[in-house]
Amino acid sequence: MFARLSIFWRLALGYIAVLALVVAVNLYILNQLRVLTELGAELATYHFPAVETAKRLISSLYSQLKSDKQYLVLRDTALLKEFLQEAENFRKTLTALLEQETSQKARDLLERTRQLHEEFQTLFLSKGVEQSDRSPAALADYENRRDVLIDAMTEAINAYISFQEASVGGILSESHLRSVRAEAITRQLMMAALLLGLGLAGVASYSILRPIRRVQDQIKRIGQGQFGRPIPVTVPNELRELVETVNWMGTKLQQLDQMKSEFLANISHELRTPLTSIREGTQLLLDGIPGPLTKDQRETLTILLESSQQLNRLIGNLLDLSRMEADMLAYHFATTDLNRLIQRAVDKMRFLAERKGVKLLTELTDDRARLQEVDGPRIEQVLENLLSNAVKFSPSGAIVTVRSEPHNHGLHIAVTDTGPGIGEDDLPHVFERFYQGKSPESRAYVGSGIGLHLAKRVIEAHGGKIWAESEVGKGTIMHIVIPNRKKSSTDKTMARNG
16 A cells, blocks of 8 residues: 555655644643643642632631620720621631632531531620620630630631642642643653654655665666566655666566577577688688698688687677577586686697787695586587686786685686786676776777677586786786585586577
């Protein structure tokens, strides 16, 4: 489902997911702020005023007590009015406090205070004002009953204040816990938003860049001559047309490459018959069958024979390359003395080297590693190609050396020349088919660009490796490592595709 989404929707869905989480974080923060604001408003508009009002009730109560005591001594009506006014203010304040109170416990304390205050006021009016008995005993009894009521009201109001202060403490604790929890959750949500954003960005980038890299790799493979694997069309819609175009291009190039291979195979096969006739006729002339030859005639025929042999090798390389690309080149492995193969290849190249004034030297190991399970003719063909290049690129008077030495239970062969060398830009590409180099030094020696590619395919078919070391102006070393294969009963008849 995700693979069929366009690049726009992949990016849009990622942004929407991150935005949704950020919005959720903001909504959570706003909700916590609203709750904290409500708790603060409750403290400011209810609990703190309630505590202050209760404290005023205590002050009012003590004012009434003071007026009570003064009236009992002075019997002044002004003091009586002051008591009654203070008592009325006390009732009004207590009633207002009762009306706004929602807690049942707090209402019970205030209601008890109201009842006790009514008893106190009734006691004052009946015993303190109207009673005619002014004896010390009666006065002492009144004061005792009055003080009990005053203490009870004070205790109830203080209990109400303690209740409100405990509520304030609870609200402050809750606000602190909410703040801490909100901070922790907000941090976690922001971290989750960050990780989600990075994850979605990574997924979106990977899902977009992966097909682009596959297209890039496919174009590189096409550039290297590998046309066979199309890109699966599981890409965003915006890249679908590009992928289809690259696949179409690869298919067309594969068809052209196949046509070219078939043409090379056919033309190479057709060339071999007349070339064989030319070579055999030249050899007959050199052998003096038709009659004796002059020195100039023999030299001309020798050049003609040499050229025909070189052309024959080139045609053989073309045929082998065509078989390799068609997976039809067979390898027949047998125990072979590689030193003998090297020496035979050197002997074949010696005439060409002498004509150019190049000296061929061999430094071969006596180790048993030279005995390998290989396809002898194919390895000899590789050595001939390497020696032919070394002689061709070496100036007159140069030395070409072939060395062999043991290497990890296998054999390492090095062909060294003192030619112009290979430029840094050309060196990574010398084993590519039909590559002839871009530097002026390489362009000075025209070749087919087949020999080294063919050598690489043959050596890799043996499980070995081939590489080049070169420095411009100092020469080139071609390295071959042929591993020691375990001999099996089917080696002599086994065919391995190149």
